[in-house]
């Protein structure tokens with residue numbers, strides 16, 4: 001005799017998209033969502049990283065977020081997809097100068113292109129690829145360093161400016177998608193990755209477990225919020 005299935009067991013697996021999943025926080029998002037049985041699509045820049053993702057049962061797609069042609073290819077590859085959660089995680093930290101020491105033009109262009117232009121290109125591509133009904137989550141991994149209200153010093157000001165700018169961008173996206181999706185900016189905590197360094201507070205596993213719980217608990221009223229990894233509100 002067949003055992004009747006509980007509602008939980010017949011629920012379809014969550015569908016997750018992670019942009020920038022080769023290492024650090026993106027790789028940990030993939031690992032944890034896969035461990036939970038989610039269907040995951042993820043992007044990376046290198047063939048080696050794409051191969052590792054495929055080995056984890058992930059549909060892996062090549063993407064450099066700074067490249068409009070690559071973003072157009074991604075849009076074509078995602079035709080007909082519907083994600084419960086799409087996470088724009090890719091980001092760079094270059095040039096650690098403090099105000100008022102000017103960044104190099106090269107660093108400025110690279111940081112702004114990856115951290116701001118990338119998400120600006122992706123928002124319009126990903127918005128129609130979220131589940132219908134306004135329950136889909138479109139998250140950008142920003143940083144508390146982008147907070148102006150919570151700022152106490154002017155270190156690493158190029159990166160700070162890029163994360164303040166992407167917060168502005170995601171707020172605008174939240175207005176555009178009100179009722180259609182839940183758009184949030186997330187601070188992952190200070191995390192031990194290539195970017196965060198060995199002295200950081202949290203392991204990637206801790207940060208991602210907390211962010212996943214935060215993402216899972218979001219509702220329409222959370223659209224347009226800037227949240228810490230534990231779900232608490234951060235000042236813009």
Ligand SMILES: NC(=O)c1ccc[n+]([C@@H]2O[C@H](COP(=O)([O-])OP(=O)(O)OC[C@H]3O[C@@H](n4cnc5c(N)ncnc54)[C@H](OP(=O)(O)O)[C@@H]3O)[C@@H](O)[C@H]2O)c1
Pocket residue numbers: 019020021022023024025026044045046063064065066089090091092114141142143144187188189190191192193194195196197200
């Ligand atoms: N770690 C922290 O303490 C911390 C704190 C606050 C916010 N954040 C934010 O969290 C996110 C992830 O950071 P992380 O700590 O995991 O950094 P990470 O270890 O340096 O990893 C950065 C990721 O972004 C990808 N990436 C960079 N530029 C890209 C581009 N142009 N196109 C596509 N992918 C690109 C990298 O891919 P490649 O391997 O190809 O370079 C890599 O997967 C970033 O947005 C970062 O600003 C981190």
